[in-house]
Amino acid sequence: MTTGTGRLDYFGIDPLLSEDERLTRDTVGRVVDREVIPRIGRAWLAGEFPRDLVQRLGALRLFGANLPQEYGCAGMSNIAYGLIMQELERGDSGVRSFASVQGALVMYPIFAYGSEEQRRAWLPAMAAGEKIGCFGLTEPNAGSDPGAMQTRARRVSGGWALDGTKMWITSGSIADVALVWAKAEDGVVRGFLVDPRTPGFSAHDIHTKASMRASVTSELVLENVRVREEDALPGAVGLGKALSCLTQARYGIAWGAVGAATACYEEALAYARERIAFGRPIAATQIIQERLVNMLSEITTAQLLAYHLGRLKDAGTMRYTQVSMAKRNNVRMALRVAREARTILGGYGITLEYHAMRHAANLESVDTYEGTYDVHTLILGRDITGIDAFGAPES
Numbered sequence: 001m002t003t004g005t006g007r008l009d010y011f012g013i014d015p016l017l018s019e020d021e022r023l024t025r026d027t028v029g030r031v032v033d034r035e036v037i038p039r040i041g042r043a044w045l046a047g048e049f050p051r052d053l054v055q056r057l058g059a060l061r062l063f064g065a066n067l068p069q070e071y072g073c074a075g076m077s078n079i080a081y082g083l084i085m086q087e088l089e090r091g092d093s094g095v096r097s098f099a100s101v102q103g104a105l106v107m108y109p110i111f112a113y114g115s116e117e118q119r120r121a122w123l124p125a126m127a128a129g130e131k132i133g134c135f136g137l138t139e140p141n142a143g144s145d146p147g148a149m150q151t152r153a154r155r156v157s158g159g160w161a162l163d164g165t166k167m168w169i170t171s172g173s174i175a176d177v178a179l180v181w182a183k184a185e186d187g188v189v190r191g192f193l194v195d196p197r198t199p200g201f202s203a204h205d206i207h208t209k210a211s212m213r214a215s216v217t218s219e220l221v222l223e224n225v226r227v228r229e230e231d232a233l234p235g236a237v238g239l240g241k242a243l244s245c246l247t248q249a250r251y252g253i254a255w256g257a258v259g260a261a262t263a264c265y266e267e268a269l270a271y272a273r274e275r276i277a278f279g280r281p282i283a284a285t286q287i288i289q290e291r292l293v294n295m296l297s298e299i300t301t302a303q304l305l306a307y308h309l310g311r312l313k314d315a316g317t318m319r320y321t322q323v324s325m326a327k328r329n330n331v332r333m334a335l336r337v338a339r340e341a342r343t344i345l346g347g348y349g350i351t352l353e354y355h356a357m358r359h360a361a362n363l364e365s366v367d368t369y370e371g372t373y374d375v376h377t378l379i380l381g382r383d384i385t386g387i388d389a390f391g392a393p394e395s
């Protein structure tokens, strides 16, 4: 049922992994076991992102690990990248979120749409965790429909001037570079690398979160922020380019959700074996066994989905609609598993000494960000019917 390192593997996926992929998973798993799990409950309660992890994970080249070695990245397979996300989210969704934003939402677009100078300037430092990035797409009045963004880019002498507000931005106030998406005067969305020290730029943290508390989430305000032409991403032209970054992050989330669910299942299983009620372990009751079997079945299905998606990505044949299915399914699965685990833990389950409640609270965010469950339903609905059900038809 488990691999040599104790990882949940009911369907024997482990032998399908390469030696490097297993090594990567086990290395990250050990870091998470020793350096994340023992302290994450306290950090979450305090509302603090464990920032020292950035350099620690960077030293292992875990950021943007599927990007090429020539830019200081690890050049790993997409399966290995997914396993990194799985292990990080087994610790906490906020830690995985940091890595997703850094690698998939900032390093990937710099790699895919940046100039050679921009790649050389940012990718090695970001891979090493020496520089932090954030990704500003969502706005107070434009989340699921980013095409309705109000942030504007005006051409000025030598570059651009940006005006607008971005909302819910992970790592917003600790970033060394903000990738901001704005609509130019011709109505085309473009991506800009903004130095947060530029006059007119400010970041304000959101402190009232009851989810994702061990993660920095900020509002970004841009008032006539000047960006040099060489800081515009030359290939980041059109909303589709912003959406292509989301595909990369959603891929990692499909794996990460498996990690969060696994942590909850393993905790609930251990507790159920030990906890005595009515003179016997609660694991000896049919209801608890059914709950555990349902949890394991759901996790195993999600593992297989993530694994095959990874092979498709490595083969270069993955479609973004397949990523939508995996993100939608796996995150909702993890949310159900976390809530079931919390139930099995009884009253103890509401404390942060156990992990299920924290994961369940975090997964509420994960279910919403990177495309809500409903948005992915509509992406898939459009794919299979050919009919767009998002909004009013164009007049």
Ligand code: TGC
Pocket: 096, 097, 098, 100, 101, 135, 137, 138, 143, 144, 145, 146, 147, 170, 239, 240, 241, 243, 244, 245, 246, 247, 249, 320, 369, 370, 371, 372, 375, 379, 390
């Ligand atoms: P639509 O007509 O669908 O698309 C415009 C063009 O883009 C292409 N496209 C994609 N390409 C790659 N990957 C994707 N996921 C793509 N989705 C669409 C599409 O083929 C089209 O290309 P072309 O050549 O035909 O022009 O545009 P729309 O305005 O109708 O979009 C609708 C919708 C709902 C699919 C899209 O806007 C959407 O995905 N909305 C959800 C927004 C979202 O997920 N925001 C996430 C913000 S970042 C975040 O949450 C970070 S959380 C931290 C963490 O990751 O841990």
Ligand code: FAD
Pocket: 101, 135, 136, 137, 138, 140, 141, 142, 143, 144, 145, 167, 168, 169, 170, 171, 212, 217, 365, 368, 369, 370, 371, 372, 373, 374, 375, 378, 389, 390, 391
């Ligand atoms: P809305 O779009 O207003 O949706 C509200 C509700 O309406 C949802 O249930 C939605 O499913 C439903 N809905 C919307 N449209 C339809 C429709 N057509 N049919 C049926 N139902 C519909 N964004 C970034 O750009 N960068 C980040 O780093 C980032 N990090 C985040 C971190 C956290 C912790 C959170 C919570 C969010 C983050 N986001 C980030 C924003 C996130 O992507 C958005 O919250 C998400 O896309 C949803 O947008 P919204 O909150 O505006 O909800």
